[in-house]
Amino acid sequence: MLRACAIEFGGSWDVHLPLAEFSYNNSYHASIGMPPYEMLYGRKCRTPICWGEIGEKEVGGSDLVLKTNEKIEIIRERLKAAQDRQKSYADRGRRSIEFKEERVGEVAYRLELPEKLSGIHNTFHVSHLRKCLTAQSTIVPLDEVDVNEKLGYIEESVDIVDEQVRKIRN
Template identity: 50%
Template structure:
């Protein structure tokens, strides 16, 4: 599928066919042949550019392996979290400055097969009221 069709959902109307849409007769066969030759030349150049970009991308993609202890940490996770990969690179870890009393027990969190969970609010912290012309609207 051509890129123009993918982007806009219709065929590209080139300068050869910028007139009304519908059945047309082309006056000279040379114009069609010249246009098709130009399209073939453009397609060939695009193919060369895509191959060049693909070869550059493939050169840079290589598997990176780290030994545990150098720049990675391996976590001992409970059996409920066996679907989570337990080895982390140092750059993915952040310093935690949370209160020690504000931790959440693993039993309270329901995790599905894709390791997603739904956050539910515990309580309403603040309330405001918005004054309209004749009414007062409570904001939570």
């Protein structure tokens, strides 16, 4: 966003940084359902034209007001474009998945974990889950996995002998 402002305003990003900050803090964010400034302070922010004023408000010349409002609008457009671009990148990797396990919310699931994994929170975001398509014979019993107190484990190499592979070699 600052790069776009620097190009738009002739390289003087430091002069326009307060306007970019104002635009960002007063733009609606879907994740919190309101602008960040309003979420933090519980009220809407005053316009940057009145930032330094205390007491009775007098607006400066109409040229200053118009130029400032134009710059804020340009910054808001750049911010919206950046958000849309980031959303499109994120949406590319998203998949709509639903599982039979206990659903907690739109994208969260609660799983039944064995007692040995009691140190792990049992609610997971859907992006951390994968559908299990393995055969029952390939499941490793948790009794054979030594999980330490930091929930880590040591990988060991294992020789797997498959009857099909043995027949082909002979």
